[in-house]
Amino acid sequence: QAQMEELAVKIAPGKTWREVVEILKARHPTAEELPKVAEKWMKKAIDFTVEHELVTVPMAARDARIRVVTRGVLSRTYPFGGYGGMRRTARGFTGTYLVSPPAEWMSEAQAEERLRGNHYAWTRVVALHEVVPGHHLQTVVHTMRPLSAFRRQFYSTVFGEGWAMHCEELL
Numbered sequence: 718q719a720q721m722e723e724l725a726v727k728i729a730p731g732k733t734w735r736e737v738v739e740i741l742k743a744r745h746p747t748a749e750e751l752p753k754v755a756e757k758w759m760k761k762a763i764d765f766t767v768e769h770e771l772v773t774v775p776m777a778a779r780d781a782r783i784r785v786v787t788r789g790v791l792s793r794t795y796p797f798g799g800y801g802g803m804r805r806t807a808r809g810f811t812g813t814y815l816v817s818p819p820a821e822w823m824s825e826a827q828a829e830e831r832l833r834g835n836h837y838a839w840t841r842v843v844a845l846h847e848v849v850p851g852h853h854l855q856t857v858v859h860t861m862r863p864l865s866a867f868r869r870q871f872y873s874t875v876f877g878e879g880w881a882m883h884c885e886e887l888l
Contacts, residue, residue: 745836748818748828754837755798755816756783758844762888766850771887774849777809778857781848784813792820796834798843800852803860810860812853814844845888851881 721734729737746754759781767774784801786792791799801813817835819828835843845851855877859868 741838742833742836744838745832746840748832751818751832751835751840752783752785752816754840755814755844758841759783759814759848762845763849765888766845766854772850772854774854775809775857775861777861778812778849778854780806780809781812781814781853784815786815786817787820788822791815792817792822796831797839798835798847800847800856803853803856810853810857812848812856814847814853842885846881846885850884850887852877855880 718734725732725734725737729740732740745751763774763779763781766772767779786795795815795817798817799815801815803810803812817831819831823831847853
């Protein structure tokens with residue numbers, strides 16, 4: 718909390734960190750812009766990770782596509798974005814990055830809250846969490862290498878979310 722207060726002073730002198738968060742939330746893309754913004758940050762995260770050799774990113778893991786979710790159950794359960802899995806292609810694996818602009822069923826107030834939650838700063842973090850160096854890279858690497866008998870039988874979200882959260886801190 719002390720670090721957040723220190724940073725708030727640098728961003729907006731005289732404002733608390735909570736006020737700065739509200740300022741950031743007010744700076745968000747429109748519903749139409751959100752998929753393009755998410756794609757931009759996704760590509761930048763891949764390029765940055767590869768260029769700076771933060772982790773090894775095999776060629777097979779360097780492709781991902783945006784899927785916009787505005788209706789159905791996913792629009793209710795993915796308020797920011799998510800990893801939608803991958804599919805094999807001739808060049809490797811294409812990841813699916815689910816992006817959640819306001820859904821068709823939302824009221825105007827709910828739509829605005831969804832956009833505030835997908836503000837520019839957060840969209841940047843979600844992209845790297847979900848694709849590279851996050852979940853997509855992790856999934857491709859696990860698919861490409863043989864897993865131990867233990868890993869084939871047991872899964873913990875600590876493995877998946879732990880890695881993606883580490884990537885947030887790393888970048």
